[in-house]
Amino acid sequence: xxxxxxxxxxxxSGLQLEAQAEKLILANAVAAVVFLLIGxxxxxxxxxxxxxxxxxxxxxxxxxVLTAHGLDMLIFWIIFFEIAVLYFCSSTLLRCRIATPxxxxxxFALMVVGAVVNNIAVYQGASSVMMTxxxxxxxAPSFYLGLILFAVGALIGCFxxxxxxxxxxxxxxxxxxxxxxxxxxxxACIIAVFTIVSGAIILIPTYLxxxxxxxxxxxxxxRVIWWxxxxxxxxxxxxxxxxxxxxVAAVVFxxxxxxERVSRGAFLLYILFLQLASAHHLLADPGVSxxxxxxxTSYFMYFAVLASMIHxxxxxxxxxxxxRQKGYTKGLFEWLRKAPWGNPVFSGVFISIIGFGxxxxxxxxxxxxxxxxxxxxxxxxxxxxxxxxxxxxxxLSFMALTYYxxxxxxxxxxxxxxxxxxxxxxxxxxxxxxxxxxxxAGTLGVSRRHWxxxxxxxxxxxxxxxxxxxxxxxxxxSGIAAIVGGAIYIYVTVGSLLWGKRLEGGAKSxxxxxxxPTAPAAAAQTYGSMGxxxxxxxxxxxxxxxxxxxxxxxxxxxLSTLWGLx
Amino acid sequence: xxxxxxxxxxxxxxxxxxxxxxxxxxxxxxWCMIMFFMMVLWHVYGEQNLSTETYxxxxxxxxxxTQAMVDQYTVRTETDLEVPVVAPPPGSDVYLIARLWxxxxxxxxxxxxxxxxxxxxxxxxxxxxxQPSNINVQVVPGYEHVLTVTPNQSGEFSIxxxxxxxxxxxxxxxxxxxx
Numbered sequence: 001x002x003x004x005x006x007x008x009x010x011x012x013s014g015l016q017l018e019a020q021a022e023k024l025i026l027a028n029a030v031a032a033v034v035f036l037l038i039g040x041x042x043x044x045x046x047x048x049x050x051x052x053x054x055x056x057x058x059x060x061x062x063x064x065v066l067t068a069h070g071l072d073m074l075i076f077w078i079i080f081f082e083i084a085v086l087y088f089c090s091s092t093l094l095r096c097r098i099a100t101p102x103x104x105x106x107x108f109a110l111m112v113v114g115a116v117v118n119n120i121a122v123y124q125g126a127s128s129v130m131m132t133x134x135x136x137x138x139x140a141p142s143f144y145l146g147l148i149l150f151a152v153g154a155l156i157g158c159f160x161x162x163x164x165x166x167x168x169x170x171x172x173x174x175x176x177x178x179x180x181x182x183x184x185x186x187x188a189c190i191i192a193v194f195t196i197v198s199g200a201i202i203l204i205p206t207y208l209x210x211x212x213x214x215x216x217x218x219x220x221x222x223r224v225i226w227w228x229x230x231x232x233x234x235x236x237x238x239x240x241x242x243x244x245x246x247x248v249a250a251v252v253f254x255x256x257x258x259x260e261r262v263s264r265g266a267f268l269l270y271i272l273f274l275q276l277a278s279a280h281h282l283l284a285d286p287g288v289s290x291x292x293x294x295x296x297t298s299y300f301m302y303f304a305v306l307a308s309m310i311h312x313x314x315x316x317x318x319x320x321x322x323x324r325q326k327g328y329t330k331g332l333f334e335w336l337r338k339a340p341w342g343n344p345v346f347s348g349v350f351i352s353i354i355g356f357g358x359x360x361x362x363x364x365x366x367x368x369x370x371x372x373x374x375x376x377x378x379x380x381x382x383x384x385x386x387x388x389x390x391x392x393x394x395x396l397s398f399m400a401l402t403y404y405x406x407x408x409x410x411x412x413x414x415x416x417x418x419x420x421x422x423x424x425x426x427x428x429x430x431x432x433x434x435x436x437x438x439x440x441a442g443t444l445g446v447s448r449r450h451w452x453x454x455x456x457x458x459x460x461x462x463x464x465x466x467x468x469x470x471x472x473x474x475x476x477x478s479g480i481a482a483i484v485g486g487a488i489y490i491y492v493t494v495g496s497l498l499w500g501k502r503l504e505g506g507a508k509s510x511x512x513x514x515x516x517p518t519a520p521a522a523a524a525q526t527y528g529s530m531g532x533x534x535x536x537x538x539x540x541x542x543x544x545x546x547x548x549x550x551x552x553x554x555x556x557x558x559l560s561t562l563w564g565l566x
Numbered sequence: 567x568x569x570x571x572x573x574x575x576x577x578x579x580x581x582x583x584x585x586x587x588x589x590x591x592x593x594x595x596x597w598c599m600i601m602f603f604m605m606v607l608w609h610v611y612g613e614q615n616l617s618t619e620t621y622x623x624x625x626x627x628x629x630x631x632t633q634a635m636v637d638q639y640t641v642r643t644e645t646d647l648e649v650p651v652v653a654p655p656p657g658s659d660v661y662l663i664a665r666l667w668x669x670x671x672x673x674x675x676x677x678x679x680x681x682x683x684x685x686x687x688x689x690x691x692x693x694x695x696x697q698p699s700n701i702n703v704q705v706v707p708g709y710e711h712v713l714t715v716t717p718n719q720s721g722e723f724s725i726x727x728x729x730x731x732x733x734x735x736x737x738x739x740x741x742x743x744x745x
Contacts, residue, residue: 286706456736
């Protein structure tokens with residue numbers, strides 16, 4: 001077996017990149033950005049139609065655009081980028097050649113073909129079934145076929161990642177345990193395998209039904225299994241973007257994890273418990289028992305919530321410790337004030353952490369409470385929540401990582417650094433506002449996936465309160481601001497790739513330089529279990545907990561005013 | 567010794583825990599337990615718990631039961647489509663059909679009286695979103711979901727379909743009266 005490949009050590013980051021892996025990471029990242037661009041253009045149609053004063057698209061076009069927006073953003077943009085992250089976390093961080101590069105290219109090709117086939121099916125017009133494609137509403141067969149091909153490709157990508165871990169171990173490119181970031185990426189990979197298999201279990205019979213081979217896929221069984229795919233795929237995102245948070249803390253601050261045990265333990269909780277939390281999508285459904293709902297969304301979901309609360313503390317905590325060691329020790333927050341706010345790699349991740357916790361996390365737990373779910377099920381509160389988790393949490397973290405990778409991986413100098421500096425603020429903060437007003441409108445009951453809140457053409461139309469109209473108008477305005485922020489990201493990324501000044505890549509060698517063993521640092525023993533090393537972060541965490549508790553009980557109060565139900 | 571390098575201590579699970587982390591984990595764990603008990607407590611003491619009483623059904627069987635109720639208890643009709651308004655006696659079984667793209671019939675209930683509300687969808691998934699009360703329930707074809715409801719306010723309510731069901735989805739809205 002020959003491994004004709006070369007390695008270079010990036011002079012700016014010190015990372016060692018293998019030639020094949022580098023090309024694969026680049027290809028997957030570029031494909032991701034292309035789908036982000038398509039999804040972003042579609043977002044214009046969605047927000048300008050849901051903005052009541054504009055109400056731009058026709059109903060048929062709106063549902064078509066909304067279906068494609070969901071798929072391009074939630075599935076194609078994110079999973080392409082995640083495959084790039086998996087290859088980076090294995091090959092690059094472990095300084096190892098990538099396993100079976102040809103098969104990895106096959107995976108990439110399958111994903112591209114699948115994504116294109118699925119998109120074409122939607123644009124042909126007979127597949128406006130939304131991302132969830134609940135049976136018995138049927139899309140064109142090629143809609144499901146595209147998703148299946150894409151999923152097979154992604155699954156192969158996961159195995160390439162796992163194979164790369166094996167090679168690194170066997171060829172001894174590192175010693176001891178894998179780095180925390182690789183550990184987190186492994187979590188994401190394991191969840192991805194579970195997710196994709198669940199998707200196959202339900203989408204294959206649905207595809208056969210669309211072809212007329214299978215007669216009947218039960219609508220409730222579909223919902224139960226589809227959500228094992230639909231929700232778990234968001235857990236891949238969580239594991240991936242939290243790995244990126246740790247990565248950015250490491251590269252920007254040189255921060256090390258406060259405690260390897262705590263951070264890795266929290267990742268393990270994700271593997272064990274996150275998928276079961278998909279039950280919270282079925283809280284308003286008939287046919288599944290109360291006990292099943294409560295057990296899955298409490299015991300199991302709360303262990304995953306616990307893990308997220310831990311990461312939410314340990315990532316900024318690690319930053320704080322690193323900053324304090326640099327001498328920013330005044331008061332509780334000097335470490336934060338003196339953080340590199342002008343560096344989009346840091347600001348993107350920090351805005352992501354805060355938004356993911358305060359907006360996405362708290363709303364997610366509220367929604368996932370068995371009884372409270374009744375006041376938001378299928379309202380626009382739900383997209384409000386998941387834009388906070390997936391857009392502020394995942395997408396913004398991916399954007400921040402891209403800014404780091406432009407010089408390292410693209411070997412280009414970033415164009416328009418000033419625009420890039422402001423981009424996380426424009427995108428992140430307008431998304432914060434967008435999510436808040438969506439949740440506000442959802443609290444008033446406004447439906448999601450609904451073309452016309454005025455119910456044009458119905459004799460029994462319901463008149464939503466004025467506040468609901470106002471908030472949907474604000475959804476339109478903040479949505480457009482966020483789209484501008486997204487456009488700047490694409491301009492900076494694609495522009496740097498095409499026109500950025502070429503940078504020195506570092507000398508090529510056909511020998512791998514293994515990671516030198518880390519000396520058992522005294523530091524590992526010198527902090528931990530003896531001090532209170534990150535008081536500022538702890539105060540922020542307590543503020544978070546207070547907001548969480550208040551918001552949780554406010555919703556119980558709201559619930560208690562409803563009709564009696566039993 | 568950073569998150570992108572292998573940990574210095576080979577046995578990472580022996581890495582000590584700082585007090586900041588330990589305290590936070592304890593606090594978070596207690597909070598998760600409180601949230602768990604809240605759900606259980608509400609089943610014991612709360613008055614808003616979604617029933618999961620469910621039967622398999624077919625469109626024909628459900629339409630027959632609904633038609634029987636309409637025949638017996640219709641008090642008037644509304645709109646050009648002459649949708650019947652049905653006032654069944656308190657305590658009885660009441661039926662509501664969700665289909666493309668309407669709810670049928672219109673129910674008229676009494677305040678503080680309890681009814682067994684049967685829901686199903688004849689074709690696709692639909693949503694039962696009672697406004698402005700804001701009670702939202704999924705309506706799944708093939709399944710008859712029985713909720714026990716006790717309206718606590720009188721007035722005119724709307725039922726909005728909030729599960730996407732095709733091109734006429736935005737026209738799928740109906741009324742419910744509470745006397």
